[in-house]
Amino acid sequence: MVNPILLIIIPLATAFFIPLLAIVWKNGSRYLALLAALANVLIGIKLLPYVLEKPIHVTIAGFKAPIGIDLLAGPLGIVFSLIISITGFLVLIYSIGYIRDESINKYYTLFLLLLTGSTGMVLTNDIFNLFVFFEILCISSYILVAYNRDEHGLEAAIKYLVLGSVGSLLFLIAIAIIYLKLGTLNMADISDKFDALGGSYRMMVVVLILSGLGVEAAIFPLNSWLPDAHSSAPSSISALLSGFVIEVALIVVMKLVYSVFHAMQVLNALAVVGVITLLVGEFAAFRQENIKRVLAYSSIGQVGLILLALSINSKAGISAAVLQIINHTASKSILFLVSGYFILKTGSYRYSDYSGIAKRMPVSSLLFVLAALSLIGVPPFLGFFSKLQIVMAAAARGSTFYVSLVSLVLLGTIVEGAYFLRIAQVLYFGRQQDTDSGWLETGNAAGIDMESVGNAPVSAVIPVLLLGIVVVFGFLFLTNLNGVTGSIAGEITRALSLASLF
Numbered sequence: 326m327v328n329p330i331l332l333i334i335i336p337l338a339t340a341f342f343i344p345l346l347a348i349v350w351k352n353g354s355r356y357l358a359l360l361a362a363l364a365n366v367l368i369g370i371k372l373l374p375y376v377l378e379k380p381i382h383v384t385i386a387g388f389k390a391p392i393g394i395d396l397l398a399g400p401l402g403i404v405f406s407l408i409i410s411i412t413g414f415l416v417l418i419y420s421i422g423y424i425r426d427e428s429i430n431k432y433y434t435l436f437l438l439l440l441t442g443s444t445g446m447v448l449t450n451d452i453f454n455l456f457v458f459f460e461i462l463c464i465s466s467y468i469l470v471a472y473n474r475d476e477h478g479l480e481a482a483i484k485y486l487v488l489g490s491v492g493s494l495l496f497l498i499a500i501a502i503i504y505l506k507l508g509t510l511n512m513a514d515i516s517d518k519f520d521a522l523g524g525s526y527r528m529m530v531v532v533l534i535l536s537g538l539g540v541e542a543a544i545f546p547l548n549s550w551l552p553d554a555h556s557s558a559p560s561s562i563s564a565l566l567s568g569f570v571i572e573v574a575l576i577v578v579m580k581l582v583y584s585v586f587h588a589m590q591v592l593n594a595l596a597v598v599g600v601i602t603l604l605v606g607e608f609a610a611f612r613q614e615n616i617k618r619v620l621a622y623s624s625i626g627q628v629g630l631i632l633l634a635l636s637i638n639s640k641a642g643i644s645a646a647v648l649q650i651i652n653h654t655a656s657k658s659i660l661f662l663v664s665g666y667f668i669l670k671t672g673s674y675r676y677s678d679y680s681g682i683a684k685r686m687p688v689s690s691l692l693f694v695l696a697a698l699s700l701i702g703v704p705p706f707l708g709f710f711s712k713l714q715i716v717m718a719a720a721a722r723g724s725t726f727y728v729s730l731v732s733l734v735l736l737g738t739i740v741e742g743a744y745f746l747r748i749a750q751v752l753y754f755g756r757q758q759d760t761d762s763g764w765l766e767t768g769n770a771a772g773i774d775m776e777s778v779g780n781a782p783v784s785a786v787i788p789v790l791l792l793g794i795v796v797v798f799g800f801l802f803l804t805n806l807n808g809v810t811g812s813i814a815g816e817i818t819r820a821l822s823l824a825s826l827f
Contacts, residue, residue: 327371329398330383332406333445335368336361340437347430354433355424359417361437365410365444369403376403377812382450391511391823397450400812401580404647405447405573408654412568413440415788419662420561422784423669432472438465439565443573450821452500452585453510455577459496462573463489463541466566470558481553488540488550496537499530516585516821531588534581535595541574543628545602552609555621556674560665563617567624568658572650575628576817579635579643584821589638593726596636600730600737603629607737611744616664616676619744620657623700626737627653633730634715641721643814645714648806652699652708655795659696662789663689666781676748681755689781690752692793697745699796702738707799712738 339361343354375381380399388394396402417436424432442462449455467489471482504510506526507518519527540547551571555563582588582595606625613619631653634646666689667679683690699706702713716734719727799806 326375326381327368328383329368329372329381329396329403329406329448330385331368332365332410332448333396333441335364336437336444337441340434340441343430343434343437352429354430355417355421358433358437359414362410362414362417362440365406365440366414369407369410372398372403373407373809376400377809380816391509391514394454395450395511396448397512398448399816400809401576401816402448404809404813405569405576406444408651409440409443409447409569409573412565412654412658415791416561416564416568416658416662418788419564419665419785422782423561423665424559428472432469435465435469435472436562436565439469439570443570446573446577450512451510452503452512452515455512456493456496456500459538459541459574460493462570463493466554466562466570469562470554470566472559472562473557475557477553478557481550481557485550485554488547492537492540492547494537495533499533499537502526502530502533511823512581512585513821513823513825516587517823519586527586527588531582531586531591534586535578535591538574538578538581541571542578542632543571543602543625544575544598544632545605545625545629548602548625548628551625552618552621555624555661556615556617560617560661560668563620563665564658564661567620567661568654571624571628572631572654575631575635576647576650579632580817583817584819587820592636592638596633596727596730599629599632599634599636600733601629602626602632603734603737605629607740611740613744614677615674616667616679616748617661617674619676619748620660620664623660623741623744624653624657626741627657627700630712630715630734630737633734634718637715637718637722637727639718639721640811640814640818642715642718643817644807644810645711645718647810647813648714649708649711651806651810652706652711652796652799655792655799656696656699656708659692659789659792659796660700662785662792663693663696663781666785670781676751679751681753683752686781688786689789692789693752694749695793696796697749701742701745705800707796710800710803 339357343357346353346357376399380397383396385394438461442458445458446455449458467482467486470485471478503515506522507515509515543551555566603626606622606629610619610622613622631646631649634642668674671678699708702708716731719731
């Protein structure tokens with residue numbers, strides 16, 4: 326059987342090897358990065374059947390937990406490793422034609438470090454190593470946001486860095502309290518001993534970690550960095566940040582809440598925060614004209630929906646949340662990747678300037694609309710079934726509290742549908758409602774010659790098409806997906822224990 330540690334070693338080692346390869350083969354980094362991501366995809370596929378039967382516990386350097394550092398590759402770890410590596414592989418294909426400047430070796434090195442940090446976060450069973458992988462993820466993200474080296478990118482990266490550093494500090498303080506009071510960093514051992522902490526210390530640790538990881542997870546009100554960062558980064562990086570980075574932080578923090586800290590008393594508060602995050606994101610997206618800021622605020626709304634589902638305190642809710650994460654990863658990656666070429670071809674970030682662009686970029690425009698419909702929750706796309714499962718899980722709790730929250734979710738969905746349909750109208754019919762002058766031909770008003778706009782290259786269309794298959798035909802595999810997401814829900818809700826590892 327393949328050792329799960331390779332999922333971390335391969336992208337990490339490749340990231341350090343790329344600068345050496347660049348000495349003899351300047352453009353070889355893109356192909357080496359592709360091979361590393363593909364290797365992780367194949368390893369994840371190989372491991373998935375095993376971990377669905379029984380989690381794989383990996384002891385590193387021969388020292389058993391709680392003394393040594395270990396990995397726990399269960400359904401959560403391997404499925405999210407697959408989400409990370411598959412999305413990363415497809416975005417790397419997209420990057421072949423999209424990233425063409427002098428700094429491509431730095432780009433691919435940082436790209437692989439981002440994959441390494443994300444994968445390490447979902448596999449590690451040591452809370453300090455979780456912090457280390459979290460920092461690898463954050464630092465590579467900060468630099469990639471500023472990759473274009475323009476004013477907006479640098480400003481967004483600095484804002485992201487400042488808020489992220491505060492979050493990292495809060496996370497580190499929580500780890501220090503845990504080690505000071507419990508004398509261990511192993512998550513299973515912490516789970517066994519956590520109730521021995523005094524009530525005030527337990528709540529302090531939970532709040533610090535929720536706040537620390539909540540910055541990266543884009544939970545309101547800790548998400549002010551996200552719209553600038555996601556809209557200023559290259560679209561390939563925006564696809565990663567929205568596609569799985571914020572979701573990895575969110576699923577890890579909820580895993581800690583459930584299986585390590587047993588902090589069920591905070592779930593109702595998190596459910597309310599989730600709905601507030603959703604409404605803030607959707608209403609803010611409705612007001613945007615910059616296509617990438619629309620998508621960035623939409624991601625905030627989706628985070629709120631996922632947080633609500635994770636906070637329902639039932640396996641059905643967590644299973645639905647994971648299915649929604651899969652849908653969001655595929656759909657939002659499509660939207661950012663397609664918008665990247667809308668921007669490149671027109672030179673404009675304003676979606677009102679894409680008047681009738683569907684005639685010149687029919688495949689890209691169609692995939693954009695299909696991904697948007699899935700996010701809205703229109704049948705028969707995958708997003709319909711994930712949202713339906715969230716509503717059913719909330720309704721199954723049988724309380725007025727959750728029914729009220731679901732009602733607000735439906736309000737957010739209406740707003741989401743309104744702004745996505747407005748964009749689709751511009752793409753296909755070339756007209757947008759202008760409150761001052763009635764119907765306005767926005768493309769002509771902007772002076773963009775749509776006749777000069779051509780299709781996106783094959784290297785950009787292929788990954789978007791493959792992601793589109795997940796969005797459009799994912800419902801055909803709903804039974805299998807529910808089986809996998811149910812296994813993840815079982816792992817999250819089951820308290821970790823040191824005895825169960827051996």
